[in-house]
């Protein structure tokens with residue numbers, strides 16, 4: 129096989145400070161008699177399992193006290209200083225306007241994070257799916273809003289089971305969703321708050337007229353096990369509008385439509401106790417709208433690469449809190465370096481991860497992701513990139529929700545050291 133180009137060989141240790149460790153590991157393996165190939169081939173008995181050969185354990189991703197360079201990669205890092213600041217900022221801004229925060233747990237799927245948010249003043253959490261809510265209910269989170277529609281006997285049964293543990297609210301946008309839930313709740317002796325979802329511009333779920341909302345409220349009233357809990361008015365695509373002024377105007381239109389609905393109900397003697405909606409992108413406008421009583425931001429705790437690329441007023445720019453710890457594992461070709469974080473480590477639907485930092489100078493650009501490889505472009509096609517081999521790097525994921533869903537735990541770090549490991553209990557619970 130021909131190599132594409134000749135490279136001068138350096139002693140291994142010159143490539144990276146991490147390599148002496150690797151070299152001594154390799155030396156240990158070579159010296160060990162269990163790797164004596166001649167002995168292994170000479171005796172078939174050596175293939176039989178030995179008593180000491182118990183199953184191999186997968187090493188832990190990190191241990192408390194580890195430095196960043198010691199964390200196994202790829203893994204998901206949570207910068208606790210940024211996380212604390214983000215949680216406090218959202219809680220403080222909403223509290224100052226008298227608006228409740230019910231953070232969306234679809235972003236983080238972690239009981240520990242939900243507890244931190246509630247400790248900072250959140251009234252409970254949102255979940256998008258009923259199964260997603262189960263670990264939170266089991267962990268004692270007392271108030272859960274399912275911000276989504278669901279149908280079918282099994283889902284209804286789970287909703288009722290959840291309602292026997294927590295204060296549960298759910299969304300509907302069709303009277304046919306109401307009846308089965310009402311009957312099941314009544315049979316089980318639980319009470320579920322039901323919020324008609326109003327389409328305020330997203331064009332996805334939610335009813336598109338005040339008459340339909342009124343019909344839903346009437347249907348809800350019919351069942352002792354249900355109560356009208358208010359309305360949900362969430363505009364998903366508004367969250368992601370890049371230009372600040374256009375995002376503000378779209379959020380305003382959504383709030384106006386929600387207000388029309390509230391006034392329509394009030395004119396018929398129906399008090400709307402809650403108007404819930406709003407995510408990270410529109411929270412600053414929603415809390416000033418005078419319409420929303422509650423906001424549902426999720427991504428703000430992490431502020432992913434996509435959110436970071438939007439236009440913000442300075443006091444609303446949150447801090448990047450979520451990172452991928454990765455390692456440069458190959459520098460075989462000039463002009464690029466290859467890291468160990470590809471599609472199985474990071475979602476790319478909202479853009480490729482952004483290079484954040486390493487100890488080395490330079491800002492390579494993450495260019496392509498394949499299953500287990502991430503290719504980063506160096507500043508010059510002639511740069512041999514040799515110094516990067518073994519280098520730990522940090523990347524900011526483009527979209528936090530589906531990235532988090534790829535991991536079992538956060539490696540929670542502060543000042544460059546692992547402080548804790550936080551399980552992602554609701555990972556994969558999407559039914």
Ligand SMILES: Cc1ncc(COP(=O)(O)O)c(C=O)c1O
Pocket residue numbers: 232234235254275362364367405406407408409424425426427428
């Ligand atoms: C209904 C609902 N509310 C709130 C959010 C949270 O949005 P974000 O993560 O952008 O803050 C989402 C996200 O998709 C959502 O679907």
